[in-house]
Amino acid sequence: MLGRYLRLFAIQLRASTLVAAQYRYDFIVEGIISLFYTVTALVPLFVIFQARPTVAGWSFGQALLVVGWFTVLQGVLEGAVNPSLSRVVEHIRQGTLDFVLLKPADAQFMVSTSQFLPWRITSLLTAVGVFGYGFHLLGSVPSLSALLACTLLFASAVTILYSLWIMIVSAAFVVVKVDNLTFLFSSIFDAARWPVSVFRGFLRVLFTFVIPLALMTTFPARAMLGELDLSGLALPVIVAIVFFGMSRAVWLRALSRYTSASS
C-alpha cells in the first residue's frame, strides 16, 4: 500500500513539474520576488539591531537564523502546501471535489499532492544565503550533530505547518467562501520571523502551543546553534505528531459533513 502511494506521489509530482516547465520564466520571476521579500523583511531587523546589540537575548546573527528558517518554511508553504490545499477550496466552490472523492485513493492524500510549484525552490536558496550571513556574523559554523537535529526539526516543522493548513482548509467545507484564509495564515505565520522570546505573556503561549510558530522557526534556529537538549528536540516532534493526528481527524470529520450536507 505504501508503495502504491509513493508511486502516486511521484506521478502527481511529475504532473506538477510538467506544468511548471511550461512556465519557464516563472523561475526567474519567483526568484526575484523571493529575494525581494526576504531583503525587505530584513530592514526592520537591521534598524532594530543598529539600536541594540541584543533583543530578548538574541543577537543579530542569531536572529538571522530564525529569519532563515522562516524563509525555508515559507518556501515549503508556497511551493507545496498552499498550491494544493487552496485547490480544495476551488474544488468545493466549483463542485469538482466529487472527482477527487470518486478516486480509489485517500482524498486527503490526493488533494495534498495535487499541485506543487517547484520554482519555489528559490526560497531555499535565499534561506541558505541568510544562514550563511548569520553564521558569518557569529563567526562560527554549525556542528554535524546540530545539522542532524535541524533535519529532524525541519521534518516536524513541515508536519506542523501542513497540519495547520489541513485544518484551515477543512473549514472551507463549512464556510465555502474562504478566499482570505491564505491571507490570514500568511499574516499569522509572519510572526514566525521573530524569535519567540520577543513575545510576552498571552502571545508567547499562543505562538508556542496553539499555533506553534516557535516550534517551527525558533527551535530549529536554536538547534542550529547547538543550544537544544534532548527535551528541546522532543517537544517539536511530539507536537508534530499530535497536530498531524488532530488534522486528520478534522479532515475526516469535515469530509463526512460535506458528503452529508451538500447536494
Added chain:
Amino acid sequence: MIVVQQLAKHYRVHRRKPGLWSAAKAVFKREYSVVKAVDDISFEISAGERVGFLGPNGAGKTTTLKVLAGLLYPTSGQVRVAGHVPERRAVDFLRQIMLVTGQKQQLIWDLPPAETFELNRAIYDVPRDRFQRTVSELAELLELGNLVDTPTRQLSLGERMKCEIVAALVHRPQVLFLDEPTIGLDVSMQTTMRRFIREYNERYGATVLLTSHYMDDVAALCPRVIVIDHGKLTYDGGLEQLTHRIRPEKRVVFRSEPSPDPAVCKSLGRVLSHENGQVVLLVPQDEVSGTVQRLLASFDVKDLTVESAPLEEVMSELFARGKSEKTAS
C-alpha cells in the same frame, strides 16, 4: 447490480429574508429549514441495463445518483451497488464505478489529455496492456485521432468532452453514472455521445444510469425510465408504456397533394396543426388504423407517419400532474 430500498436524503438550508436588518440579524442567529431532496424511493437495476432518470429540476435525480456513487451519505435507507455499500467508498467499489457530469472537468488544463489518462491509470492501478487496449478502443469509438497529445486548453469544448469521457473510462468501470452528459454540446456531439454510450454498454456490458433534460438522450438510450418528482419515485418502467399512460393518443402526420381540405381533416379526427401542407391529427390508439384508411381514401397522400407524443410533452404533462397533486394534497 443496484438495489435501493427506502432511500431518503434530507438536508438543512439556511433561509434568510432580504433586507438590511435581516442581514445583520443573520450574523448572530440563523434559521434553517429541512429540504427533502429524496424521500423514500426504492428500485432495483440489473447488470447491463440502461436506465434513464427523469424529473423536473431539483427533483432529486442528481442527489440519487450521487448517493449511489458514494459521494453523499443517505439520511436513511439501504443502498447496494455491485455488492458494496457506496458510502463506505471501498477501493474495490470505486474501481468499478464512474460518475460523469456534463460540464465539470477533470482533465489537467495545461497538459495533453494523454497525461491525465496516465495519471488515472496509476490511480486505478490498471495493468498497462489493458490500459493501452482500452484507450485505443475508446479513442476509436470516439474518433479522437491525435487530440490526446494536444494540451487540453487548446481543445474545443466538444473535443474536450470526448477526452473527458476517455479519461473517465480508463479503468473500464462496470457501472456508469451519467449526469447530464450532453448538456451544452452541439447536435452532432450529442449524437456521437449517445452512440458511444450505447456502444460502451453493449461492448462491455456496463450498467448505465443516465439523467438528462434532453428527451432525445433518453429516447435513444433508455428502454427503462425512473421518474423522480419532488423526491418521490412516481414511475418505474418502460418508456413506451409511460408514453402510453400519459399520452395514449397517437399522432397521424401526413402530407398530401393538393393541400388537404380543413373541413375533411376535422371529420377524421382532432386537428393539432395544419401548416405548410402538413397536418397532424390526434387519434386515440384503437382508432388509428380506421383513421388511416379513411385518410388514404380521402386524399392523395404523399407522406404519412404514425407517432407517439413527443417526450417533452409527456414529461411536461407528468410533472404538471405531479405539481397539481402536490398543491391539492
Added chain:
Amino acid sequence: MKVGPVLRALPTLFRVGFAEAVAYRAEMLVWILATTMPLVMLALWTAVARQAPIGPFGEKDFIAYFLATLIVRQLTGSWASWQLTFEIKNGVLAARLLRPLPAVLSYAVDNLSALPMRFLVSVPVAIAGLVSVGRSMLPSTAWGWVYFALAVWGGWLITFLVNIAIGTLSFFMESSNKVMDVWMAAFMVFSGYLIPVELFPSGLRKVADFLPFRYQIGLPVEIFTSRHAQDDALSLLARQWLWVVLLALLVHLLWRRGLRRFAAYGG
C-alpha cells in the same frame, strides 16, 4: 454618463454591498483576524524598547503607533487589484461593464461598503489604546482630527488607485498578481507598517519620502499620534494629495487602454 442616475443608484449599491459583506460571517472573522500584523510588530518593538527608547519612541509611543496603524490599515485597505485581475481573467468584467455605472466607481463602492464593519473593528482597538496609553493616543487638536480625516481619505485613495492601476495590468499580461506581491513587499517596509518612518536610517528615509507608500499608512498614523506640527502636517498632506492626483491620471490612462484591449481580445 449621467450623474443623476448614478448618484441615485449609490445608496442601494452600498446597502447591497454591506449585506454581501455581512452574509459571510466566518469570512468576516477571518478577515478581521488577518490584519493582525501590527500587533506582532507591536510586540516586537515594545520588546526592543523595554529597556530604553529607540530614538523618539518609547514603549508607550510604540503602542500608540501600532494600534493606530491597525486602525488606519482597516480604514484604508483595498483588495481591488486581486478582484479586478480575477474578473478580467474570468470575463466577469464584461458584466460589470454593462452596468450604467463606471466600472472603477463600482469597485470603489464594493470597497467602501465594507467600511462600516472595518470601522466597528477599529473602535475597540482605539479604546484598548486609550486604556493602555492614555489621552496621548488620540489627536489633541481640532486640526489634528481634520487633517487625520483628510489623510485617511487620501491614504485610501492612494491604496485604491494603486490597486486599480496594478489590476489593469492584467489587461496586458497573464496576471498582475505577482506585481501586486512586489508592491506589497515594498509597501510593508516603506509605508511605516513595519517600522515608523521616523526610525529609518537617513538614506532610506529620503527614499521613503519620495515614494507613495508612506502616504498610505504612515502619514495618517503620524498625524493621529500627533507626531507633526501643523505646518509640517499640511505640507505632507499636500504631497499625499499630489500623489492622489497623479495616480488618478495614471489609472485613467491605463484603464482606457486596457478596456480597448479587453474589447479587442475579450480578456
